[in-house]
Amino acid sequence: MLVRLIYKSRLKESVGWADVVNIASNARGKNESLNITGMLIMNGAGVLQVLEGESGAVNDLYGRICADERHGNLQLISFGALGERHFGRWKMKEVNLQRMKGDFRDVVASLLIKDEQGNLTLPSDFERAYALLAFIDTITSAR
Numbered sequence: 001m002l003v004r005l006i007y008k009s010r011l012k013e014s015v016g017w018a019d020v021v022n023i024a025s026n027a028r029g030k031n032e033s034l035n036i037t038g039m040l041i042m043n044g045a046g047v048l049q050v051l052e053g054e055s056g057a058v059n060d061l062y063g064r065i066c067a068d069e070r071h072g073n074l075q076l077i078s079f080g081a082l083g084e085r086h087f088g089r090w091k092m093k094e095v096n097l098q099r100m101k102g103d104f105r106d107v108v109a110s111l112l113i114k115d116e117q118g119n120l121t122l123p124s125d126f127e128r129a130y131a132l133l134a135f136i137d138t139i140t141s142a143r
């Protein structure tokens with residue numbers, strides 16, 4: 001059964017964008033062999049990741065990711081069966097929202113959530129998380 005898993009996390013302070021680029025680069029080989037596809041979005045210390053693939057493979061990978069000490073706090077947003085992949089183009093595509101330019105930046109900002117300090121943070125609910133991932137997917141493949 002094909003499934004999609006989306007989670008959100010806050011990475012430990014010592015983990016930066018260069019590390020995420022490395023994580024995604026290493027992940028691509030592994031994900032390809034597991035037939036897993038997806039995206040990894042970073043916003044400050046926050047990350048939002050979508051994994052699509054066979055249920056067993058996605059579950060096992062999520063277990064490994066949960067055990068990864070680079071995560072501060074990890075929060076499952078959704079897990080469920082799907083008919084076909086939406087993020088099938090990427091073995092794992094990393095995107096830094098803080099490096100987004102022009103009009104895209106404004107649309108992305110409208111899909112983020114304002115926290116108590118007024119900072120824009122990644123959404124925790126499925127609808128907005130999926131909308132954000134789908135938007136990033138669209139503009140990323142357009143390039």
Ligand SMILES: Cc1cc2nc3c(=O)[nH]c(=O)nc-3n(C[C@H](O)[C@H](O)[C@H](O)COP(=O)(O)O)c2cc1C
Binds near residue numbers: 064065
């Ligand atoms: C934010 C984040 C996303 C990750 N995404 C993946 C991924 O898509 N695929 C993958 O194989 N490892 C990913 N990893 C790395 C895994 O947590 C783990 O380090 C890796 O699978 C190696 O596990 P192993 O040492 O048990 O083989 C990610 C790690 C982090 C912190």
